[in-house]
Amino acid sequence: MDGHRVLIADDHDEFRRGLEALLAATPDVEVVGTASDGAMAIALALDLQPDVVLMDLHMPRVNGIDATAQIVASSPHIGVLVLTMMEDEESVFAAMRAGARGYLLKGARRGEILRAVEAVGAGEVIFAPGVADRVMDYFLGVRNRPVADAFPDLTERERVVLGLIAEGKENGEIARQLGLSVKTVRNHASNIFAKLQVAHRAQAIVKAREAGLG
Structure with missing residues (x-):
């Protein structure tokens, strides 16, 4: 390496x-x-x-x-x-x-x-x-927020993929769960990141969990 x-x-x-x-x-x-x-x-x-x-x-x-x-x-x-x-x-x-x-x-x-x-x-x-504890407490607090209107630009499939990303699942695991190829999941993830205007997975997880996903 x-x-x-x-x-x-x-x-x-x-x-x-x-x-x-x-x-x-x-x-x-x-x-x-x-x-x-x-x-x-x-x-x-x-x-x-x-x-x-x-x-x-x-x-x-x-x-x-x-x-x-x-x-x-x-x-x-x-x-x-x-x-x-x-x-x-x-x-x-x-x-x-x-x-x-x-x-x-x-x-x-x-x-x-x-x-x-x-x-x-x-x-x-x-x-x-100590910071991790605060982050978890915060996300537990926002989990009860309404999800229905979050991310209106996403398709239903993208919303499902984002929810699984927010649960911490990797692309391979998401692909197996949804019966898709890893490449398809990767494409969905790229589209999601673009629509959410985030640079990478960590930012997407923050946005998704703040909206109550995951």
Whole structure:
């Protein structure tokens, strides 16, 4: 497996240097650049095309939420891993809506950070334990919202596929359940993502669960 190419975006010099040292000492991880503000993070991400961007939320010029949104909109394959002091629900969901695939708090242990970089680089979604609890509580709260009028642009079949995506099922599992080919499910998923105006699966799951699916 090729190593993960990582860009670090944080305006605290000491913290950024510490992260850089940690990752540089890790096999299979290459730090390709560092940014001290959001505008620089966007420019470097689009130029260097890293696999993972470690993103602080509080940064000068452009904040981490807006930087995440611009990076993911231009390069959906880049995995943004938020690393921040902020654990309020508003920040967490703003980051996920912007397209972040992970959310860690700055008190995280070295091993947690490395595991999260690996996970996000592999296309997974990861939350700090405390943040994961908040996310689950939030989704349990929205599950009772009416679903009927959600996503009027979707066909009935797309709505069914989205519901299964929101349950965390992968394309192969959805294909078996609906008696379709994996290619057909993949096409449905692409159409769904386009109609929902999302860059990837994690964002689709957030939107679907907020509407009460899954």
